[in-house]
Structure formats: C-alpha cells, structure tokens
Amino acid sequence: MTRSRQLHLGAFMRPVSLHTGAWRFPGAFPDANFNISHLKRFVQTLERACFDAFFMADHLAVLNMPPAALRRSHTVTSFEPLTLLAALSSVTERIGLIATSSTTFDEPYHVARRFASLDHLSGGRAGWNLVTTSNPDAALNFGLEAHVEHGERYHRAREFYDVVTGLWDSWADDAFVRDVESGVFVDTERMHVLGHKGEHLSVRGPLNIARPVQGWPVVVQAGSSEAGRQIAAETADAVFTAPPSLAEGQRFYADVKSRVERAGRDPEHLKILPGAFVVVGDSVDEAREKRALLDTFVHYDSGIASLSIALGHDVSQLDPDSLLPEIPESNASKSSRQRVVDWARRDQLTIRQLAQRIGGYSGLEMVGTPATIADQMEQWLVERGSDGFNVMFPYLPGGLDDFADKVVPELQRRGIFRRAYEGTTLRDHLGLPRPENRFFARRSGD
Amino acid sequence: MTRSRQLHLGAFMRPVSLHTGAWRFPGAFPDANFNISHLKRFVQTLERACFDAFFMADHLAVLNMPPAALRRSHTVTSFEPLTLLAALSSVTERIGLIATSSTTFDEPYHVARRFASLDHLSGGRAGWNLVTTSNPDAALNFGLEAHVEHGERYHRAREFYDVVTGLWDSWADDAFVRDVESGVFVDTERMHVLGHKGEHLSVRGPLNIARPVQGWPVVVQAGSSEAGRQIAAETADAVFTAPPSLAEGQRFYADVKSRVERAGRDPEHLKILPGAFVVVGDSVDEAREKRALLDTFVHYDSGIASLSIALGHDVSQLDPDSLLPEIPESNASKSSRQRVVDWARRDQLTIRQLAQRIGGYSGLEMVGTPATIADQMEQWLVERGSDGFNVMFPYLPGGLDDFADKVVPELQRRGIFRRAYEGTTLRDHLGLPRPENRFFARRSGD
Known part of the structure; x- marks a missing residue:
C-alpha cells in the first residue's frame, strides 16, 4: 500500500449532541434535534467534509428518568430514524446513512425491506445498526411485561441477522430484465424463496423489493459483551464502541480483529469506530x-x-x-x-x-485544537486503537461546523482522511466488499 | 356556501399504475415503479396540479401468482411506503403523503411513531391508510402459519387505532417549551402515559416523538365489508372505495355518510374517494x-x-x-x-x-376527453357518488402528465377543483378539522 491507513468518520447524531447541556450553549439551536431544516443543513455540511456516514442512534421509549431530569432532556423525543434518513437521502448524494433498528422489537421482513428501500432510495448508502435493545422501558411499549433476557436476545439477534441477509438475497442482482418486447419483467428463476423456520423466527419470503444496491446494506453493531463481540466478529461490517482510553481501545481492537480472523474473515472488512466527544478551540485552554x-x-x-x-x-x-x-x-x-x-x-x-x-x-473525549485532536486521532489510528471514530458534537451547529471546517482539513493535510469521495456507496467509503448473493452466482460476463 | 362543492384528488400510486400492461406502453418508463428520480418527478407534477395527496398502496409479500403471470408483473416489488414518502417529502412542499400500514403485522408504537415522524418531516402532510391485510401470503412472512381471521383482524384493528391515536396524544401541543434560561426543555406535566392494556395489545407509552403537526395524521380506510364500513364511519378521515358504477357509488356514499352521522360525527369530515382509472385522449375514440x-x-x-x-x-x-x-x-x-x-x-x-x-x-374507469372525464367527475360529485377520486394512471409518465395538463385545468375552469393550495397540511386540503388532544385541553390564550 502506497498511502497511509485512512480514518473513517461517522457522525453520531441522535440526539444531535449527546451532551445534556448542548441545547443551552450560547448560539446553539435549542431545537437542533427536531428541526428538519437544521438536520438537512447538518448532513450537507458533513457531506462537504467527506464523512463516511451520518449515524442515527435510537431508543424505543421515552427514557425512564426522574421528572427533574426528564424536563431538562433535549433528547426526550426525536424523529424515527428510517423516515429521517430517507428524507435526508433526497438532499445528499454521497454520505452514508446509518439507522438503528432493533432485533427484539421488530420483524425481520420489515427490517430487511426498510433498509433495502433506504439503500435503493439513496443509491447504496444505507447502514443498519443492529441492536438488541437493552432498555426495559421499550418492552412495555411492545406488549411485554418483562424484558427479554440478554442471552435470549442475542440468540434471536443472530437468527434475525441470518433471516434479514437471506431476504436481501431474495433476488439475483440481474433478476429484473424488464424486456418490453417479450413482456418478461422479471426472471422468476432468479428469485429465491427463503422458507426459514428457526427457533425464534419463521419467515417465508421472498422479499418484495429488489436486492439492495450494496448487495447488503452495511451492518453495524455495538455490543461490547462477550456475546456481542462474537456476533460482531462473525457478522458486522463496523463496530461502534466506547472505550474510555487508548489502552482499552487497543485491547478491544486486538480482541475483535482476532475474532474476525478466527471466523475466517479479513480483519480489514470490519471497521472499529469508537465514539469520540470532540470539542474544538483555537487553543487547548x-x-x-x-x-x-x-x-x-x-x-x-x-x-x-x-x-x-x-x-x-x-x-x-x-x-x-x-x-x-x-x-x-x-x-x-x-x-x-x-x-x-x-x-x-x-x-x-x-x-x-x-x-x-x-x-x-x-466517555472518550478529545478537547483541544485541530492539531491536538488530529494528533489524538492519528495516534489511535496508527497504534491500532481504531479504524476511525464516530464523532459526537458538543452543540449544534457550532461544534459540528468547527469539526468540519477546522479538524477535517487538518486530517486531510496529514493524508489520513479523504479530500473527496472516491466511490458512491457506503461500502465504498468504508472499503468493504459487496457481498455475493448466497443463492445466485453471478452469470459469466457480468 | 358561495362556491360549489370541491373535488378532492388523490393519486393512487402503487404500483405507479395498476394496469398490468403499463410498463410496456409506447413511451412509458418500464421501471417507473422503482426509479426514485422518476417518482420525484411524478410527485412534483402532481403537486403542480394541486392534488390533495400521493397515495401509496402496499403489500407485505410478493403476491402469489403462477410463474407465467409473476414474470410479467411490474408490480412484483416496490419501495417500502414510509421510506419512499419520507424521501419524497424533501422534494415537495404541499402535497399530502399517504402510506399504507398494516394493523395485523405491525406494532402500534412503531406505526404511531413513523407516521408522526413523517408528519413532522413534511410539515403536516402525512396520512395513514389503515389496512388489516387480507393477503394470506403476508402471514407467512411474519411467523404465522395460518392467516388471522377477518373478525379477529377487525377487532385488533379497532384497538390498534385507539392505541395509535392515544400515542399521538402523548404530548400536549405546547409541551416543548425549550426555555434556555431556566433549563426546562419540556413540561412533563403536559406528557401523558397511555398505559393501555386491552384484548390484543398492551402498550405503555408515552410516544417518543412530539404530537404530530396535524394533531393526528389523516386516517384513510378501505374496507367495504360491514365491519369495514362501520370502523371507517367511526374513525376514518377518508375512505378509499371501488364501486364499479355511479349507482353503486351513491349507495355506498349514502350508507357510510349516514353511519358517520349516527356515530355523532359531521359527515363532511369523512371524504369518500373511489378509485378511478383514467385514460385521456383528444377524442373519445x-x-x-x-x-x-x-x-x-x-x-x-x-x-x-x-x-x-x-x-x-x-x-x-x-x-x-x-x-x-x-x-x-x-x-x-x-x-x-x-x-x-x-x-x-x-x-x-x-x-x-x-x-x-x-x-x-x-374497476371504475373514465376513458375519454378532458371534457367527458370532467363531466363524469362532476356528476359523481354533484350527485353524491363521491367527494372526489383516487386517480389511477394507465401508464407513466404520459398518463399522469395528460391528467395534470389537460383534465385538471378543465376541472379548475368549472370551479370544482382548487387552482392553488389554500392551506399547508393534508387536513387543510381535505377540509378536515385538527383533532383536539384527548388528554390535554388547550390553554386559554392559545
């Protein structure tokens, strides 16, 4: 390789800032989390800065806090991620769009279909942050009195993943021939009926949408438990983590990358992206x-x-x-x-x-000048603490604009971050291969 | 009233044409149903023509047809409605956006949240076409071996509707105060915890998104059975029907409007919109x-x-x-x-x-010149066969452009269709009131 390893940057955006005081910072938009005009501006700024992706975290409940804390929370409500990202897909061209969706409180047919739809709407920019949802308040919104136990959730998650990816492979990439002359719209021999019957799920298929542009949308996971690391190593394209220090980041990185290798995958095909809370100043003080x-x-x-x-x-x-x-x-x-x-x-x-x-x-923070922040990011990259970061902004729009206008150019000068998108899909940005269809080999000549 | 009754027009758009030969018509786009650039152009044309709404029908399965028919079907796959309409919300300003969502194969918390999200993203233009999903193939994609029986589906649908509308009322319209000085973001006394425990559903709430712009998104229903008519009369804002003739349309219209009145509602607050397949020519021949x-x-x-x-x-x-x-x-x-x-x-x-x-x-068709089609539409309106139509186009883009460019101006000349939008929300377009929040009275001075 002739050039240095490259950073990958996601913008971790729900709420727009995780900091509970963000909405009160001088000059910040108090409604930044729930104003679609602002959000369109933010994602366009991130795209100009060549971010890999805009990443929407999610909850399936109003978090259970004491009223005194709840009334001060600017994160109490938000847009639903898939609808928000679909709306943002129309005002952007290149940036990836990653939404969180739960395997515990949703159906694989819906999840497969929505992410396939977002992938087609955006020209191959969708990502699915697969979560099992540990918040017990969510269970109460979905008819369950008790929360689903951790091991059970992970077993279902693994089966859910198999079903979703199987549904994404329902149609060969070349199934839709649309031959006006002969009247053949689709080659039904290039359609696969999944017929899944497993421990937790029974799903017939096929999916009622064409195979996603990316083959499969990018799959992101965040589990740091033993079970979470293992399912990530076997299945994820990217992992969101929260190590508090470089040393802990390096331990996690080494562990997960070696699990990836043991699972028979190329370690470069899983990107490890810790969250980093970044505050930019003209001086460290x-x-x-x-x-x-x-x-x-x-x-x-x-x-x-x-x-x-x-x-x-x-x-x-x-x-x-x-x-x-x-x-x-x-x-x-x-x-x-x-x-x-x-x-x-x-x-x-x-x-x-x-x-x-x-x-x-x-959690992990980087508080300093563009140069000291770039130093930290470069150190993590070079010393194998991560493959990049999910950047969290302290307040909006200032914190985001500072990062885009000051830190990104510094990273670009150092040759560790792109100056322009080279591909069109999120997989392109992350350097991930497009998965083959497990049911249909490519035809010769393709 | 000083002006004549006004037509309401929806564009019934999944697939873009219901006609199975649409994609092969000379000059038609064979991929009209699955090309987002085309779909953006279509919805913008409909908006220029002042349509009340763009209406996405839906299926939760690939329809079970013999292979010989399936391979000729241009409707075999499509975008998922909520993601598509969210993407279209970013390229339009006024037209309503109605998506189909099932009460049998989804969760009320998800449905309430997504339509609230679409309503906020679009500035108050969302509509929910509530269906119970009669297609038995769908059940197989959601873990059910046998399809849910009709009566059971309607009981669940009615409870589902109550839960969804209850969740939409989780927050008073003025709950989000965002007072930067005091640090109070939301008035938690203006938040309602639903705590629903019913026969089919158990949902705690509150919803994790603010009350929709429209209070409640517009609710559309399509059932023509006894149970379907009754639930529509009690709850729907608009009804999609398929009467084959004016006489049958009038019978349905009279029946449903009288049910609405018996349910204690203003009959003007439920719009009856039959589907009409419209083919425009310079002559009838x-x-x-x-x-x-x-x-x-x-x-x-x-x-x-x-x-x-x-x-x-x-x-x-x-x-x-x-x-x-x-x-x-x-x-x-x-x-x-x-x-x-x-x-x-x-x-x-x-x-x-x-x-x-x-x-x-x-089904019902109108095949003729702009004048004869306008004659038919006017007759249905005046003789109380309908309050308007869900127009179905024979092929795209020609069939849609013909309607927008030739039939709409004729309807406008007759004074029975708007020349410009007067309001901003779908409720405004349909002449429907904004529902009060059932849990919070407006504060005096509001």
Missing part, C-alpha cells in the same frame, strides 16, 4: 473553557447521581463547591473511577463541576 | 384506442383467468378470437358479470380483447 461552560448547563441533580455511580460512592451529601476528597475503594469499575478522580485532580474541579462534567458526557 | 392498445400488453393467460372469474364461467376453452357467446347465469356477482357482458357487446370485443381488458383493469 479555549477548548477546555468551552467544555467547562457547556458543563455548567447540566443540572446538578442528574450530574451528582452520575458521579456517585461512577465513583461507586454516594457523594451527594458533600459540599458541591468543595474539591473531591479521598474516595474509598468500591465496586465501581476501577479504570472509570480512576479516570474521574484524575479529571478532578488535573483540572482542580469542584464536586459540582465534576458532577456536571460526568452528567454531560463521560 | 382516441382514448378508447389507447386503452385497447394498453390491453394488448396484458398476457392472455392471466386475462382469461380473470375473465372466467368475473363471468363465473370457464371461458378458457373458447376460441380467443371469437365474440363472447351467451353466458349462463352463475354465482358471480350479477352487476360485475353484467358490466363485463355490456363491455363486450358495446365495443364488439373478442374473448381475447375482453380477457385482456379485465386482466388489465376492471
């Missing part, structure tokens, strides 16, 4: 001040609860304006506890400030 | 020739089967090029049998021609 200002918009009550969980120790009775005292050992994950303590010490944060930071966003 | 040419593209095998069913008598053994002999009485519906016989006599059709006509399209 300015970026940290932006983050600090953003955190002041987080409600103390919700922040202090998150902080107590992260520390494994109730700190809600302490003086919010004092510094964090020594915290005894606890059941909390050691590394995440240590990270919180390190933050407090490094930035000399009061308990209030620390609570608001944790309540705002507590 | 030219229009009939177009129809006859179109019918030649219908495969004889599928046509003769349809003809035998319509007559209640197997005519497949007769000489295809002879005229229709006397046909004995049978179990076939008398009126539809008589209509077929009348066609054969009036136009001196051979058995082949008659079979191809029936196989092409056998």
